[in-house]
Each structure stands twice: as structure tokens, then as C-alpha cells.
Amino acid sequence: MAVLTGQVIAAFSRRFIVATDSGELPCQVKGRHLRVVCGDQVEIRRDHDAGVIEAVLPRASLLYRSDAFKTKAIAANVTQLAVVVAARPSFSLEVVQRCILAAEDQGIASLLILNKADLPETPAALERLRPLTEIGYPLVTLSALSDVAPLCPALHRHTTLLIGQSGMGKSTLINALFPGAGVVTAEYSEALDSGRHTTTHARLHRLDAESAVIDSPGLQEFALQHMDANALAHAFIEFRPYLGQCRFRDCQHEHEPGCRLIEAATAGEISPARLQLFQTLRRLQHNAAQRQ
Ligand SMILES: Nc1nc2c(ncn2[C@@H]2O[C@H](COP(=O)(O)OP(=O)(O)OP(=O)(O)O)[C@@H](O)[C@H]2O)c(=O)[nH]1
């Protein structure tokens, strides 16, 4: 039995696929307590054409998704988040922002992909993303069905996680980037204005030695209960220059006199809608913490 290292490219509940120098290997995990996520670098003991994961190497990052009930890790060692949106089905700007906040909390940079540029409603979707592009988030507009080239430079030397609501075209992007990947995609439901939750597991696709792209299941919700008020405030990148400058050290940025964030929002230096989002998320987090 040989010990070797590899990267988990797919994680099902107790089964894993690990890419090693000598090919892909189906693996199980040793014991009940080792938590293994797509993207993890692992040590495996190989026995013929299967393996057992014995250790997870230290992670550079770990991204979570949570709803009101549970928190689940999506992927490890991601270096860039790409939030995929499209004009149809419609997307929630708040969900987009929540994803980006979770990534900022892990020190991961984010990128916006506006897919389905062939749709006539695309300029309106672009306008909706303005609060995010204005504060510096890069945006790539493209149509995965016709040309994925505009995205390629942004993927170089990154492990990019594609995230977003169902039906935005994440798997279609994967198929365009990796001809032969054969990932299943599905038409969204016009009646429900929503995708069909076609992808059920995260899957890593290697672009080259330094770059990879991970497809993930469509999100409905993205709760941030795992981030406290301070972490939340720092995750709003445009707030950072103002933090620590309020009159009161324990300022909650709600109604306090001398709050620099409220002043900045009033002066139009930061977006009032973003401050409002912060206040909403802070209250949600506060209430969740009180229930525990
Ligand atoms: N018009 C148009 N349709 C697209 C484009 N890209 C994807 N689609 C369509 O959008 C639908 C949803 O695509 P998927 O790739 O399955 O979406 P997904 O984001 O992976 O969805 P989940 O796996 O459910 O999260 C499919 O019918 C695609 O053909 C595009 O550039 N233009």
C-alpha cells in the first residue's frame, strides 16, 4: 500500500474522488471525524484502485454556505469567488452580496460574471450590479453558450469557485471551459422564474497546473450567521477606511451620534443601501446569537 497526496475533486457524503499524479482515485475516509471537502489537499493510502483518505492538509481557505438551520462547507483552498448572475431567471442582489461578504471574511477576492449577455434584459441586469462594480468588484459580461473567452484571463493562477442561484449558467460555463466535461445543465422554469437545482455536488475541474474551476449547486439562501458584527463590518470593503473612527468605540452604526458610517452614507461617500444591508445583517446575526 502506497501513501500519496492528491486533491479532492468531488465530495459526496462518504465517497470522494481524489486527483493524484497517477490519475483519479475513488476514496473513502478513515474514521468518522475527518471532515473532507471538495478542493482539500489530502494524504491517501492507496490499495489497488481505491484509496482511504487519512489526513487533510492545512487549508488556505474554507468557504461555507449556511441557511437558517445549518452551516455546510462548500469548498476548500478557493482563491477567488465568481458569482454568476443572469438577466433570466431573475437574481437577488442581496444573495450576490452575501456570497461576496462570506468570501471577504475568508480573505478571498470576488468577481462578478453576468452570463447570458445574449438576453435583451442584460443592460438592466448590469445596472442592478452597479453598487458592486462601483466599489471595485470586477465584472465580466459574456454568453456561456457562445463565447467564454472573456472569462479566461481572470481564471489564470486561481482556484475559482462558481457560485450563484440555480439556472444562472454555472454548469454551462464549465462545459464551455472544459469541452468534454459533459456536465448536466437544465432549462430554468419560466413559470417559477427559477432554476431546477440541477447540480447537486461541488466538482473541481483542473484548467492547468496552477488553475482550477469549481462548479457548485445553485443557492437559494446564503445566511451569514457565522460572522459576528465586527467581521461583517470588515467584509463591506468600502467601509474599511471608516471603521474605528466613530465617536463611540462600541458604535453599532445604527443611530449613534458621531457614527462615521452614517455620516459617510449621508454624504454619499458610501451607498446608503449597503449600510442598510449591513444593519439588517447585523441584527439577524445579533438575534441568532441571542437564541443560542
Ligand atoms: N440564453 C442563454 N442561456 C444560457 C446561457 N448560459 C446558460 N444558459 C441556459 O441556462 C440554463 C441553466 O443553465 P445551467 O448551466 O444548468 O445553470 P446552473 O447555474 O448550473 O444551475 P444549477 O446547477 O441548478 O445551480 C440552461 O438552459 C442553459 O442552456 C447563455 O449564455 N445564454
Ligand SMILES: [Mg+2]
Ligand atoms: Mg449546475
Ligand SMILES: [Zn+2]
Ligand atoms: Zn458607527
